[in-house]
Amino acid sequence: MGRIDGATGAVIPPIHPSATYERDADLGYSRGRCYSRADNPSYDAAADTLTALEGGAQTLLFASGMAAATAVFQALEPGDHVLIPEVMYWALRGWLHGFATRWGLRVEAVDTSDLDEVRRALRPGLTRLIWVESPANPLWVISDIAALAQLAHEAGARLAVDSTIATPVLTRPLELGADLVMHSATKYLNGHSDVVAGTLTTKVKDDPWARIKAVQTQIGGVLGPFEAWLLQRGLRTLFARVRWQCTSALDLAQRLSAHPNVAEVLYPGLPGFAGHETASRQMKGGFGGMLSIRVKGGREAAIATAAATQVWTRATSLGGVESLIEHRASMEGADSPVPDDLLRLSVGLEAVDDLYNDLSQALGL
Numbered sequence: 001m002g003r004i005d006g007a008t009g010a011v012i013p014p015i016h017p018s019a020t021y022e023r024d025a026d027l028g029y030s031r032g033r034c035y036s037r038a039d040n041p042s043y044d045a046a047a048d049t050l051t052a053l054e055g056g057a058q059t060l061l062f063a064s065g066m067a068a069a070t071a072v073f074q075a076l077e078p079g080d081h082v083l084i085p086e087v088m089y090w091a092l093r094g095w096l097h098g099f100a101t102r103w104g105l106r107v108e109a110v111d112t113s114d115l116d117e118v119r120r121a122l123r124p125g126l127t128r129l130i131w132v133e134s135p136a137n138p139l140w141v142i143s144d145i146a147a148l149a150q151l152a153h154e155a156g157a158r159l160a161v162d163s164t165i166a167t168p169v170l171t172r173p174l175e176l177g178a179d180l181v182m183h184s185a186t187k188y189l190n191g192h193s194d195v196v197a198g199t200l201t202t203k204v205k206d207d208p209w210a211r212i213k214a215v216q217t218q219i220g221g222v223l224g225p226f227e228a229w230l231l232q233r234g235l236r237t238l239f240a241r242v243r244w245q246c247t248s249a250l251d252l253a254q255r256l257s258a259h260p261n262v263a264e265v266l267y268p269g270l271p272g273f274a275g276h277e278t279a280s281r282q283m284k285g286g287f288g289g290m291l292s293i294r295v296k297g298g299r300e301a302a303i304a305t306a307a308a309t310q311v312w313t314r315a316t317s318l319g320g321v322e323s324l325i326e327h328r329a330s331m332e333g334a335d336s337p338v339p340d341d342l343l344r345l346s347v348g349l350e351a352v353d354d355l356y357n358d359l360s361q362a363l364g365l
Helices: 041-054 065-074 090-103 115-121 145-154 207-219 225-235 238-257 276-282 298-308 328-332 352-363
Strands: 058-062 081-085 106-110 127-133 158-162 180-183 198-202 262-266 290-295 324-327 342-346
Touching: 041 058, 041 198, 041 225, 058 065, 058 207, 065 090, 065 127, 065 180, 065 198, 065 207, 081 090, 090 106, 106 115, 115 145, 127 145, 145 158, 198 207, 238 262, 238 290, 238 352, 290 298, 298 324, 298 342, 298 352, 324 328, 328 342
Parallel strands: 081 106, 081 127, 127 158, 158 180
Antiparallel strands: 058 198, 180 198, 262 290, 290 342, 324 342
């Protein structure tokens, strides 16, 4: 993940804050840079790292995960039919059922873990995109990426995968047949809760990818040079962080499953979890650092548990070095499909015994 700066020998990439670049005497750009909105050199290190990790052809950096995700849909045409998951990141779901629908996309939500339901919903010649999130926030529903890619391509559609939770450490969607992979890089890729960013990586440089690039350049949802540098800083420790978090999350899931005040643990690494078999095939080396628990006693008990934690921090977001706990339904609002008794847990780098003991005392034992 490292690269040496050719000009100075620095082992950490420099930051290039310049917004514009000198033209040649003949008004050309022989050095390949024109304007920072399209091609700041500070993007190169993180973009190239992600392209290599995902096994893709090119990566674009965006100002947020939402900017990256919405660019995929904005590159479509009004009237195009798209399939999205019933369980997915709430902000993108709201944008799709709101702005994107008013703009003219035909948005249909399906259970993407049910291949028969997806097959029935596909409209060959009209469906242009299947968007899937696996594991899907915050119930951690697992969808079969390889099977969905086959269904999409048979219908003349493309498959885009939000792989924020899995990261390229655990899953490489392009190798499973997906056309695009998206990350909210705010989360695991950065890993330090100090930058908001998003990424898209394409399997091939084709016309749909060119349209996505045009959306980014024209709308301007690009990352700043310092944020790109922070992202690359985080990527240098990605594998070490994610592997530790996976080990701790599995340990916590197993222990919490036996806790008398926990009604259910949602985690793909548990053999009894609905998507465990599929997750075992497409997630290599772990099942992620995210899990959710349903607390006996309902909403009030769940909120009281979060309030009583001392090691866990009550905050939204995920994937950082610090462990976070959140009552997700209250964050998402009245139309949330998330149960009122659910707490979402983002496992950080603290000692797993400290994390479990804190949760156990907060749960009432």
